[in-house]
Amino acid sequence: MAWHFSTDRPVYVQLAERITRSVLTGEYQPGEQIPSVRQLAMEAAVNPNTVQHAFTELEGNGLIVPRGTLGRFVTEDRAVIEACREQAARQLVRDFIENITQLSVTGQQAIAMIEEESL
Amino acid sequence: MSILVCRDLCKSYRRGVPVLDHLNLEIPEGKIVGLLGPNGCGKSTLIKLVAGLLQPNSGEILVGGHPVGPESCAIVSYLPERTYFSSGMKVEGLIRFFADFYADFDATRARSLLWDLGIDPTADLKSLSKGTKEKVQLILVMSRRARLYLLDEPIAGVDPAAREYILGTIVGNYAEDASIIITTHLIADVEPVLDEFFFLGYGGHIIRSGSAEAARLESGRSLDELFREVFKC
Structure with a gap:
């Protein structure tokens, strides 16, 4: 159950990323209720205000939808989820490119390696 | 509104150097605040002054608008550094003791938290390990519906592993x-639960304070790293 946060970035950003990831991997299904602020704060041992902050971010991009007193739910809008998936995947690719170019590997070589490795 | 106000607070033990030297500090409602500083900087002294266990030499303390006294003690739940239970008691006896003593004590909540941890309420306190005793004490302290919790280390x-459970218990059991x-001096462990922090230097001087998240954003470092930098030996 241990949630580890890196020390160099705001905890709420890392929490929001983690929840996004849970949606993208299918751990939280579209339309499924997500834990309350209090539950998540207890589970992750973080400040409830930080959880609230992360939820506000995710509500901002539409990935989670508040339904008043019922709680918060993962959006059922597939387009929003796919947009998040694309954004997360592109970020991974950008990080990869940054790392691999530091090794003086060309784009062509990198693509060849990806094809070999994914066989 | 501030739940705690300290104005010009001074405290020295006997003729020694002042432990707290004109400390000014305010803590708003609804916040989890870290009082962080090296050993001997006056953290526990400040907590004991607010809990009413020590008298200041001068200065003023207001808890929810009340000076330290019966009204303030009724809304303050204090976890001392050391366990103070009499070892002849059973856990269930302690629950009844707290229920008698504190009007805001929620015995049902205490029992359910003990159950979560698998602590047997009929156990003799002297049969429990040090860590388990500390958990029992924290559960009792957090089972009061207080307005200000003072948790000393x-x-x-x-x-x-138990640290995480304890921090989870703390954030899950206070009213908004x-x-x-x-x-604490274990800053890395408590950092994710803090709204605000105070770095307390010797003499109880506030070296840095503010929102934990803002400090991380501004410095690009964790509170733990900032602390090491500020209090470098």
């Missing part, structure tokens, strides 16, 4: 308008 004596003051 709540995680120092327990293993890392209540505030919690946590003193």
